[in-house]
Amino acid sequence: xxxxxxxxxxxxxxxxxxxxxxxxxxxxxxxxxxxxxxxxxxxxxxxxxxxxxxxxxxxxxxxxxxxxxxxxxxxxxxxxxxxxxxxxxxxxxxxxxxxxxxxxxxxxxxxxxxxxxxxxxxxxxxxxxxxxxxxxxxxxxxxxxxxxxxxxxxxxxxxxxxxxxxxxxxxxxxxxxxxxxxxxxxxxxxxxxxxxxxxxxxxxxxxxxxxxxxxxxxxxxxxxxxxxxxxxxxxxxxxxxxxxx
Amino acid sequence: xxxxxxxxxxxxxxxxxxxxxxxxxxxxxxxxxxxxxxxxxxxxxxxxxxxxxxxxxxxxxxxxxxxxxxxxxxxx
Numbered sequence: 001x002x003x004x005x006x007x008x009x010x011x012x013x014x015x016x017x018x019x020x021x022x023x024x025x026x027x028x029x030x031x032x033x034x035x036x037x038x039x040x041x042x043x044x045x046x047x048x049x050x051x052x053x054x055x056x057x058x059x060x061x062x063x064x065x066x067x068x069x070x071x072x073x074x075x076x077x078x079x080x081x082x083x084x085x086x087x088x089x090x091x092x093x094x095x096x097x098x099x100x101x102x103x104x105x106x107x108x109x110x111x112x113x114x115x116x117x118x119x120x121x122x123x124x125x126x127x128x129x130x131x132x133x134x135x136x137x138x139x140x141x142x143x144x145x146x147x148x149x150x151x152x153x154x155x156x157x158x159x160x161x162x163x164x165x166x167x168x169x170x171x172x173x174x175x176x177x178x179x180x181x182x183x184x185x186x187x188x189x190x191x192x193x194x195x196x197x198x199x200x201x202x203x204x205x206x207x208x209x210x211x212x213x214x215x216x217x218x219x220x221x222x223x224x225x226x227x228x229x230x231x232x233x234x235x236x237x238x239x240x241x242x243x244x245x
Numbered sequence: 246x247x248x249x250x251x252x253x254x255x256x257x258x259x260x261x262x263x264x265x266x267x268x269x270x271x272x273x274x275x276x277x278x279x280x281x282x283x284x285x286x287x288x289x290x291x292x293x294x295x296x297x298x299x300x301x302x303x304x305x306x307x308x309x310x311x312x313x314x315x316x317x318x319x320x321x
Contacts, residue, residue: 124289127286169282170282172280172282173282
């Protein structure tokens with residue numbers, strides 16, 4: 001049993017990650033930004049799936065330093081912290097020439113700076129235990145680029161570099177840091193897309209379908225396990241073959 | 246508590262060395278086998294233990310057990 005914090009786990013990929021870790025017997029801190037009821041429901045489901053403890057913590061990661069507070073709160077509530085999954089993220093999509101400073105700043109704050117703050121706090125805790133697993137949820141667009149998402153892609157690409165550096169710094173302390181880059185995954189976001197757009201996406205995906213949140217969650221669950229002790233600083237694309245590298 | 250004893254406690258915890266090896270002249274890196282990350286942990290441990298802040302420039306100068314003791318004395 002390990003103690004894990006998954007940010008942004010009231011829905012979507014984060015929820016799937018939390019439930020996958022729950023089914024593997026880990027204690028959980030479920031973080032939400034706005035949807036407390038949804039987070040409570042995830043905690044309930046996590047307990048039903050075998051999590052010995054599931055607590056719910058709210059935090060607005062758009063506020064500088066909130067992420068560090070979230071990590072300390074999770075550490076206090078669970079009595080330790082072995083696993084951090086930085087999953088929470090936002091989008092403010094628009095073409096570069098129409099992108100407002102606020103669109104840029106908000107996405108960089110939540111999708112990149114909050115991960116720095118959360119990870120710095122978590123590493124201090126994990127160093128003492130000489131064991132830790134950090135997984136940062138990036139995106140294939142962080143590797144490929146995507147029109148209309150300069151802010152989001154900059155943050156997701158930044159995460160990959162951040163992952164590599166921190167991985168090298170704390171490897172001797174039993175802490176691994178990896179990134180998972182999902183491709184097009186079934187979610188609230190993709191459910192709203194017109195069929196023609198989805199058809200365009202599908203042409204780029206060799207597997208020929210969108211991914212499921214659970215398929216991302218399995219990759220994360222592996223990376224945070226003891227079995228992945230020798231995998232460090234990697235970015236694992238879970239994208240149906242879009243970005244082999 | 247005696248500063249030397251408190252400093253020793255932090256060193257034993259962070260570096261995992263035997264207390265007997267920790268003499269005032271002992272150098273963290275050369276004699277006590279600390280790597281760069283160990284020295285950062287050590288400084289953070291001293292900060293926690295004595296409730297003070299040690300800047301990077303100050304930390305740079307703390308190379309021996311006596312350096313640490315003198316620094317802490319100068320702050321108290």
